[in-house]
């Protein structure tokens with residue numbers, strides 16, 4: 001096992017090679033094992049990877065892509081293995097590390113360096129006015145937080161963040177504590193992620209989740225993958241797409257970048273993938289301009305509407321509302337403008353329409369390339385509109401497939417992590433626990449930041465995640481966090497949210513997904529929900545990296561007992577001792593969880609009901625709603641580019657595993673900006689030059705990210721790409737998606753200035 005790095009890396013070492021047009025295969029397995037050995041050593045690597053996504057093992061803390069029922073041994077993907085290695089590392093950091101490094105010194109390190117130091121091993125406090133974290137006992141830490149929370153003028157002066165790795169059990173007790181305290185301030189990573197999907201789908205079909213199962217993908221005629229890079233972010237999805245393809249599906253990739261996994265896939269799980277040339281996945285690649293997807297779907301709809309014979313009139317008449325207005329709206333649009341907004345040629349747009357015309361079973365998959373724009377909600381409505389024209393909802397092989405990010409982000413929402421849970425959920429809570437939960441909507445991520453900035457928040461607590469790095473407008477965000485009296489981070493690894501903190505700051509180290517969780521009644525399992533609404537158990541099997549860690553459930557319940565007190569009658573101690581008592585309560589509060597414990601005993605888990613699958617649409621109208629949304633697309637001023645901020649192959653959100661982006665040909669560096677050759681020529685710039693990225697927004701503030709190396713790259717014209725979180729500084733806090741309030745991380749207008 002190699003030691004944690006002492007030196008930080010140097011961006012000037014970056015090397016640029018050729019980008020790859022295929023994903024995975026032998027290099028993927030090799031890279032995964034290399035990272036695993038580095039962090040865990042050989043024995044722990046074998047023990048851990050064999051348990052990954054197995055029936056009696058733990059759920060991969062990587063992405064939320066589901067497992068097929070019949071898992072074969074060692075089905076893991078490169079990036080899942082990297083996620084596990086990062087968590088199961090043998091490196092630890094405790095009091096001596098923090099005695100050596102002042103907070104102000106740690107704040108100068110890169111995200112990579114911070115994360116590489118190892119697992120947090122004991123509870124720590126940075127007292128007000130001090131520059132070092134020092135040890136604190138658990139009891140003293142809980143007393144301190146409880147005293148602060150009890151002393152607030154209003155419970156709304158605290159806000160409680162959740163990242164999507166938190167288990168159902170921990171999420172349920174957390175939201176219960178927060179609501180018992182009297183606030184709905186429950187921002188979560190979903191606010192920055194699939195909130196636009198939730199907003200649009202709830203309005204359109206009555207359920208804010210995807211409607212398809214793996215089997216549907218394997219039966220589809222046509223799968224359109226929009227705004228998603230599965231080769232890096234959901235590698236196991238490629239196996240599903242490969243199977244779909246073998247069953248005859250046509251796959252179309254819609255993306256400004258020719259992402260490696262979609263173009264070609266070498267499946268490491270099959271011998272062919274290891275030695276052969278792999279499967280070319282995408283039949284068509286539409287290199288769309290950033291933000292052109294709504295226009296593309298409108299153009300497809302306009303063409304479909306000229307082919308009455310392919311429309312599913314029975315479905316439309318029986319199950320939908322708003323069809324006539326929608327048809328009138330679409331027919332009134334100018335095809336030339338729609339095509340122009342996509343940056344594609346008319347024949348490319350028509351080729352996609354032809355694919356829809358020829359398909360009887362269509363699924364559209366999407367991720368962040370669709371959800372993080374100003375007009376994301378209407379864009380997703382447009383996807384649903386097009387699917388509805390051909391009745392592609394609620395029948396096998398068809399439907400909507402928003403592909404979730406964090407492994408339990410969907411479950412956390414189901415458990416009530418949401419600043420505006422519906423009334424029925426709050427009613428159920430009230431009935432079960434006998435207190436009146438607050439009804440006023442709370443702050444989401446962006447509104448929490450605004451409130452912090454305006455001095456309206458005293459206490460910030462986070463269960464997981466890296467709030468300060470994941471959120472937009474880094475300079476503003478950092479100042480906002482520093483205004484809090486107390487910040488509390490329940491974390492596994494060191495990150496920027498520990499160095500940019502409130503006057504007093506606490507680090508509460510917790511067990512991860514892979515760690516054994518032993519409580520007074522015995523070993524515990526937890527449960528999670530994947531991107532296709534399937535809930536299953538997860539049981540860690542590794543010795544925790546330190547004897548001083550508490551589970552998330554233990555941390556929340558111990559805090560709740562002190563902070564909420566006897567005002568509310570909740571058996572917090574029982575919850576900590578035995579998680580089945582939490583599941584029992586969940587089964588009475590959350591629909592679809594009856595017989596939770598029994599259903600969870602099935603290693604395959606169980607699937608939550610989804611009304612769309614039985615063609616019920618619990619919307620305002622009681623039907624699936626067509627939406628006639630005005631056309632929107634980004635208008636880029638001359639001499640400017642539209643920047644999307646995305647993930648490299650060696651990162652998990654703000655966690656940087658390594659410094660390479662293998663498929664895109666980048667090695668040993670992250671401050672690169674990908675720009676099309678024509679744009680470079682027009683701008684009088686060249687590959688290899690160093691530039692500052694300066695974002696331009698209506699507020700006139702120049703937001704600047706300095707010293708990026710230009711990489712000439714095959715992206716759509718007028719578009720650029722660079723990695724997040726380094727570019728978060730460029731995303732204005734007030735630049736958000738309509739309705740969902742999601743930061744527009746995929747459309748930032750920038751100019752390039754020679755550095």
Ligand SMILES: Nc1nc2c(c(=O)[nH]1)N[C@H]1C(S)=C(S)[C@@H](COP(=O)(O)OP(=O)(O)OC[C@H]3O[C@@H](n4cnc5c(=O)[nH]c(N)nc54)[C@H](O)[C@@H]3O)O[C@H]1N2
Nearest residue numbers: 079227228229233290291367368369405406646647652653
């Ligand atoms: N290894 C690994 N796995 C992960 C993560 C990780 O960081 N690392 N993160 C997890 C999380 S939380 C999430 S949400 C998911 C994210 O999964 P993705 O959404 O795949 O993540 P991004 O890297 O943001 O990629 C966005 C993709 O959308 C494309 N795109 C950008 N703008 C547009 C547009 O306007 N239109 C279209 N059609 N395409 C566009 C980009 O070129 C890119 O391919 O992955 C999850 N899984």
Ligand SMILES: Nc1nc2c(c(=O)[nH]1)N[C@H]1C(S)=C(S)[C@@H](COP(=O)(O)OP(=O)(O)OC[C@H]3O[C@@H](n4cnc5c(=O)[nH]c(N)nc54)[C@H](O)[C@@H]3O)O[C@H]1N2
Nearest residue numbers: 163193464465466470490491492493495645653654724745
């Ligand atoms: N510019 C830009 N910004 C973005 C995005 C983008 O595409 N572009 N994407 C957005 C998206 S989709 C998302 S989901 C957010 C991600 O936002 P977050 O979820 O807040 O960020 P992560 O980087 O996933 O959080 C990593 C930290 O979580 C902690 N952690 C890991 N596992 C556990 C665990 O089991 N328990 C606990 N308690 N802690 C744990 C570790 O300390 C680690 O440092 O970022 C958003 N921000």
Ligand SMILES: [Mo]
Nearest residue numbers: 193194405406
């Ligand atoms: Mo996400």
